[in-house]
Amino acid sequence: MNDLAIRPAVLSDIPAIVAMLADDPLGAERESPDDLTPYHTAFQRVTDDPNQHLVVAVRAERVLGTLQLTIVPGLSRRGSTRSIIEGVRIHAEERGSGLGTQMIQWAVDESRRQKCTLVQLTSDVTRTDARRFYERLGFTASHVGFKLTL
Template sequence: MGDLAIRPSAEDDIPALVAMLADDPLGAQRESPDDMSPYLTAFERLTADPNQHLVVAVRDDRVVGTLQLTIVPGLSRRGSTRSIIEGVRVHADERGSGLGTQLIEWAIDESRRQGCQLVQLTSDKTRTDAHRFYERLGFSASHTGFKLQL
C-alpha cells in the first residue's frame, strides 16, 4: 500500500465522500449520491466555519477515508472545549488496514492541538463492530444519546 496523507477535503473530493457515506445499509437509506447539490452546499458551510474540519485520507491519489471534526467551546466542565467526531468512513477496500485507527488518532491529536479537554462521538446502535473499534481506541459508552428528526 502506498503512503497515506490526511488533508482537508476539497470540493473535488465530495463525490468520493458521498459514495463512502452511502456504502452501507444505513447510509444507503440516508444518502443520495445522484444529486451532489446538497452536499456541495454543506461543503461550503463547513469550509466557511473555522471550527469544522472535514478531512480525507488519501492513498495513491485516491480518497479512501474521511471524518468530520467539530470543535465546540463551552461553559460546562469549567469552560472546557470539546470536539465531536462524526461521519467516519473508510472505503470498503481499506477496511481492516488500520486506516480507521489513523483517522481517529489524527482527530484526537488535532483535538489536543485545538485545546480540547474531551473528544466525543456517537455511533448508531446497530454498528456493533464500530462500537468495539471505538472501545479499543479508549472511548467509553458513557452516555445515552437522543435525536429529534426535524
C-alpha cells in the first residue's frame, strides 16, 4: 500500500464517499446517492469548521476509504480535548486489506497531534465485524450510546 494517500476530501470526492456510505444494509436505508445536493451542503459545513477533518484514502486517483474526525474541546477530564471518529467506510473491494487499520491509525495519530487525550467512536450494534475490528485495534466498548432522531 505504498502508493496510498490519506488526504482531505474535496468536493469531487462526494460521489465516491456517498457510494461507500450507502454500500451496506444500514447505509442503503439512510443514504441517497442519486441526490448529492444535501451532501454538498454538508460538505461545505464540514470544510468550514476547523475541528472537522473529512479524509479519504486514495490510490491511483480512486477513493477507497473515508472517515471523519471531529476534535472536541471540553471541560470534563480536567479540560481535555477528545476526538470522535465517524463515518468510517472502506470500499468493498478493499475490506480486509489493512486499509481500515491504516485509516484508523491516521485518525489516532492526528488526534495525538491535536493533543487529544481520548479517541471515541461508535458503531451500530448490528455491525459485529466492525466491533471486532475496533476491539482488535485497542478500542473498548466502555459506554452505552443513545440517539434521539429529530
